Amino acid sequence: MILTLKRKIPLCEIKRIERKIKFYGFKSHISRGAKDITIGVIGENAILLREFFESDRAVHSVAQISKPYKLAGSQIHPSPTVIDVGGAKIGGKHFAIFAGPCAVESRIQIINIAKAVKNAGARFLRGGAFKPRTSPYSFQGLGEEGLRYLAEARDITGLKVVTEVMEISQIETVVKYADILQIGARNMQNFNLLREVGKTNKAVFLKRGMSATISEFLMAAEYVMASGGRKVILCERGIRTFSQETRFTLDISAVCVLKKETHLPVVIDPSHASGCRDFVPPLAFAAAAAGADGVMIEVHTDPQNALSDAAQTIDIPTFTKTVKMLRKLATLAGKTL
Numbered sequence: 001m002i003l004t005l006k007r008k009i010p011l012c013e014i015k016r017i018e019r020k021i022k023f024y025g026f027k028s029h030i031s032r033g034a035k036d037i038t039i040g041v042i043g044e045n046a047i048l049l050r051e052f053f054e055s056d057r058a059v060h061s062v063a064q065i066s067k068p069y070k071l072a073g074s075q076i077h078p079s080p081t082v083i084d085v086g087g088a089k090i091g092g093k094h095f096a097i098f099a100g101p102c103a104v105e106s107r108i109q110i111i112n113i114a115k116a117v118k119n120a121g122a123r124f125l126r127g128g129a130f131k132p133r134t135s136p137y138s139f140q141g142l143g144e145e146g147l148r149y150l151a152e153a154r155d156i157t158g159l160k161v162v163t164e165v166m167e168i169s170q171i172e173t174v175v176k177y178a179d180i181l182q183i184g185a186r187n188m189q190n191f192n193l194l195r196e197v198g199k200t201n202k203a204v205f206l207k208r209g210m211s212a213t214i215s216e217f218l219m220a221a222e223y224v225m226a227s228g229g230r231k232v233i234l235c236e237r238g239i240r241t242f243s244q245e246t247r248f249t250l251d252i253s254a255v256c257v258l259k260k261e262t263h264l265p266v267v268i269d270p271s272h273a274s275g276c277r278d279f280v281p282p283l284a285f286a287a288a289a290a291g292a293d294g295v296m297i298e299v300h301t302d303p304q305n306a307l308s309d310a311a312q313t314i315d316i317p318t319f320t321k322t323v324k325m326l327r328k329l330a331t332l333a334g335k336t337l
């Protein structure tokens with residue numbers, strides 16, 4: 001249920017309503033728009049209190065939240081959420097670039113790539129230390145050693161670090177080093193993991209499951225938010241279709257649908273979506289043109305010899321050119337990079 005408050009009501013009245021919501025066993029979520037202040041009343045059967053709130057002196061109107069994703073949905077928060085990670089922003093008018101190798105391979109590899117992507121214009125460094133590989137015989141990542149190298153690369157470049165956490169037991173370690181916790185496509189519906197990352201105060205970079213509907217994707221975000229997480233970044237990274245020419249099929253319309261359904265920032269990953277380095281720049285451009293809030297791109301100083309996802313990884317000159325074009329497209333779409 002959403003309460004739209006009367007205009008110009010004093011702060012003590014807002015606090016009183018929040019206390020009232022808590023008293024009845026519900027959670028409140030306040031949103032300050034350009035004109036109106038709204039308070040979401042979250043919890044099962046909140047709507048039963050409708051009349052009670054309708055008659056409150058500070059409430060202008062009451063509406064039911066019709067979507068199952070109450071905290072992630074745009075009804076509760078009509079303006080776009082801007083996520084601030086230590087001064088680097090994602091969402092609203094900010095176009096964010098997350099770049100780096102699929103996996104951290106060595107100290108020197110990640111530091112060199114970090115410096116190069118920073119020079120090209122990225123503000124976020126990606127790199128897996130715990131890798132969810134399709135084959136158990138493939139390189140599984142450097143684990144905590146890789147996290148240490150990522151943190152060192154952050155200290156040198158100032159880039160913010162995003163890296164995947166695959167299971168609950170890794171959270172404590174990953175939060176020590178990362179700025180943003182990535183939940184991989186294969187874990188999008190690992191509800192216990194989602195709940196636990198929501199309890200940390202880190203931003204969460206949530207990838208869409210390869211067979212997940214948009215509604216399931218948003219319910220995954222809802223899990224993170226229901227346990228306290230407020231900074232969720234959604235990432236479309238390709239879905240399974242009958243098309244076999246690319247690794248997955250980039251669902252570009254997910255940007256439009258998500259922009260309508262949610263206030264959370266939406267990022268596109270053209271690398272995992274296509275599986276092919278030649279397709280990465282054009283798909284990144286499509287993302288910017290469609291109004292995405294950023295892209296996540298796999299970049300390596302020596303892509304041919306990358307230990308994972310080599311075929312979809314672009315080199316530094318290609319990345320630099322891609323960012324130049326993205327800057328223009330993001331500007332046309334009303335964002336700055």
Ligand code: PEP
Pocket residue numbers: 102128132164183184185186207237272
């Ligand atoms: C990744 O970004 O490193 C990754 C494994 O992606 P996904 O979970 O989308 O497959």
Ligand code: MN
Pocket residue numbers: 102103272298308309
């Ligand atoms: Mn990868």
